[in-house]
Amino acid sequence: MSDNGVPDLVELPSVMARSNISGSSTGDGPKFSSAHQEFAPKTAGTVELKSRIAEKAKDRFGDVSSSDEEDPADDFFGEEDEVLQPDPVCCFFCNRDADLPDVILEHCKSEHGCDLAAWVKKRLLPTEDIVKMVNFIRKTHPTPSSFSDKPSASGADPASWSADDYMMPVCAEDHGITSLLIWDWSEPDLPAEPFPAPVKRQQDMDIPSLMAGGDSVDNSDQCRDRDDARNVDYFDSYSGFNIHCEMLRDKVRTETYREAINAVVRGKDVLDIGCGSGVLSCFAARAGAKRVVAVDKADIIEHAHDIARANGLEKLIQFVHGDLDRVKLPVDKVDVIVSEWMGYFLLFEGMLDSVIAARDKYLSPTGTLIPSSASLYLTALSDEEDWKTTVGFWGDAYGLKFDCLRRHTLRYPSVHAADPTAVVSSTITLRAFDLMKCRVEDLDFSTETTFTPIKSCNITALVGFFDVGYDVASGEHKVMFCTSPADTTTHWAQSVFYLDKVFPVEQGLPVSLTADIRKTRDDKRGLTVTFHLKNSAALEWKQTYEL
Secondary structure, X not given: OOOOOOOXXXXXXXXXXXXXOOOOOOOOOOOOOOXXXXXXXXXXXXXXXXXXXXXXXXXXXXXXXXXXXXXXXXHOOOXXXXXXXXXXXXXXXXXXXXXXXXXXXXXXHHHHOOOHHXXXXXXXXXXXXXXXXXXXXXXXXXXXXXXXXXXXXOOOOHHHHOOHHHHOOOOOOHHHHHHHHHHHHHOOOOXXXXXXXXXXXXXXXXXXXXXXXXXXXXXXXXXXXXXXXXXXXXXXHOOOOHHHHXXXXXXXXXXXXXXXXXXXXXXXXXXXXXXXXXXXXXXXXXXXXXXEEEEEOOOOHHHHHHHHHHOOOOOOEEEEEOOOOOOOOOOOOEEEEEEOOOEOOEOOOOHHHHHHHHXXXXXXXXXXXXXXXXXXXXXXXXXXXXXXXXXXXXXXXXXXXXXXXXXXXXXXXXXXXXXXXXEOEOOEEEEEEEOOOOOHHHHOEEEXXXXXXXXXXXXXXXXXXXXXXXXXXXXXXXXXXXXXXXXXXXXXXXXXXXXXXXXXXOOOOOEEEEEEEXXXXXXXXXXXXXXXXXXXOOOEEEEEEEO
């Protein structure tokens, strides 16, 4: 129990440690469920079963067959082989059974008004809870209305099947239906990102309409539709658990936010923008905040509410599910706005736009932000072995040229921890942002500067990183953390911009650098970054990247 009478945080529920059973989430290929189904040999229904399997494969992965190719199903169904068919699966709510689990799920939906797949997806149930739920239904025989979202329905509570006893299967045939419930929502089929584009990771509130108009705003219907579609995909990507597990496991990020919150929020009204799992809101409540309003459009906010309740903090935190610029908050002004808005290379995904708009609308004249400052930096790297492996490899791999893959490799920065021993320049400040004053227009900028190499070498990459800080009551400004190669690695790592060809420099002789960083024209969450180098021998290099 803390000094202000607020319960100490207990360990976050296991819902945050959901296992990823669907395989890779990198967009490199189709994702398969890991659950295996056992079948009893039967001889009837060969054509029907082959057809059902083929149709399901076509729905999920597309039609990859052609008239002159062999049917992949023939590898499993020989003309004289016995056909393996599933044991019948029983309905959860009546005596109906069927050979395939998806038939039963559809039957529950059409005959009993119970769409279990949608119910599970809306609540973001982790794998373990889905298994327990199925066994709970088999054991306790609840009514279909318990799993309905109609206002009149009593509603089933996942806490009802939290006991480990529900991990024990009741019906051996239920593994198939459980797998379908997991597969249906755990990993959405998203368009593959061009390799090796960085994985999107910020929780965000929408690029706000709170800002005053400007020449750069495209008000066409086509632009709005495109942005809305991107926002749907964006927020959906933050409704899952893996991304929040990654952020919670980042001790540098999480503990420094807790330290800053503890120093600032006592007795104050706090707005948490893009609250995600709600961890920062919980920190604020524990630190003595008078009131906390937590906002997020992603469905993870439903679990944030559960986490607050599990820790006895639900009376201090009010959760608002929706776009920050479209919902009505229960406060007109707040004393503190806290947000973990930083993306790769600091500005990727455009969440700072939303924070600035919220600052202008909701922050009191004497209020503050956490963080209240952010700086974007660059340094030069010389690691020729790494460059040969990453870039040079495509020029002559196994005697073949892979120019198209080389271009893709160079088009996007690689997000990984750079070798600090390979740094060959001092730190270059691209831009320092006073978040209490900066405008959205300031986030597009160009910088001209010089740096001095610490040794004669070939520069193979430029490495981007950032730091953030906050102000305390005494007027002191503290740095929360830095993501440089020399500091403890965070989940942001560094953004490594590989050069298309190595760039020679001489120790002690200045190198001029121009950096141009702007939002991508057709994607306000993306960035277009151009670097231009010129060495003491007047040799020049220029390259443009996308995030």
